[in-house]
Amino acid sequence: MSSPAGPERPPREADQIKVWFRVAPREDGPPPYETEGLWATRLGPDTARVDNVPFLRDGVAEGETVRFRTDDDGVHWAVGRVADSGNCTVRVLPVPDGPLGHDVRAVHERLAGFGLTGEVFSADFPLVALTVPGGADLRGVKALLARGRDEGWWHFEVSCDTDAWRSA
Template identity: 60%
Template sequence: MLSPAPDRDLPAGDQLIKIWFKFVPREGWLPYDTEGLWAVAAGHDTARICNVPFLQDGVAEGDIVRFTTDLDGLRWATGRVEASGNCTVRILPKPRGPLGPSDKAVYDRLAPFGIGGETFSKELPLVAFTVPASADFPAVKATLLRGEAEGWWSFEVGCATDEWEAA
């Protein structure tokens, strides 16, 4: 199970809950089939996601998801009910590329856009970013594509909006 630490600007106190997502692991990728994301209850069976997913596709920070609670008290997502307009982008720096395996170098390249993210681990510097709906999507995409073309990193978009796709 994968559950990132709540080390970013998450709401404090008892209102934080964990929402679990189950998926089929991708071949050649991390061997997880679940991911836990922090959330704030939005209703009796809905919650607003409060951190960026490393593995789960189709959801972004700020989205509202519906969940069911199992007999062990775990809350399992059953689907997204309201999109935030945010996008999820994951970047893996190329260890032998110009930036090396540095998550800090990745953050530095995206800092001008005010984009927040989380790093998976120092051993695997996979960085997952939330690109807010208010961001300059064309400029962010241009930076991502430039970084890939220049061998800085590989990236994938885990959750995109129509506005992102059109940019």
């Protein structure tokens, strides 16, 4: 049965927008970039669902709904979160002289069994940003991340977590 607004439809390419986030300074110094643009699906006149994992912006995960404002130049700036996705964001940087070297495939292979997806920043800077689904084995993910850190595979940081992550 259709609602008065019509049947739900899959997003069209026209529904894809870039939402820009300001990147806050870090304890270890200024960020390498001041902003980060994330692809999102427009849900309403000022809301969108984040469609990819952030590399730089803390406190945001893939799948979350954000509110944005559009400036005079047509740029969409995030101004707040409307709904959590239940997902977490983890960033993993392989240790160059460690057992994995710069091999981002090895990072993905070790974490793939948990259903994590992600992206690589660049070949020159093999930072892997991962989305950890809320339904994943969070205890197992955390244990493997810690093991990899302890065995010199990688450094990692959790840039967006949930209550479930913290209690796992």
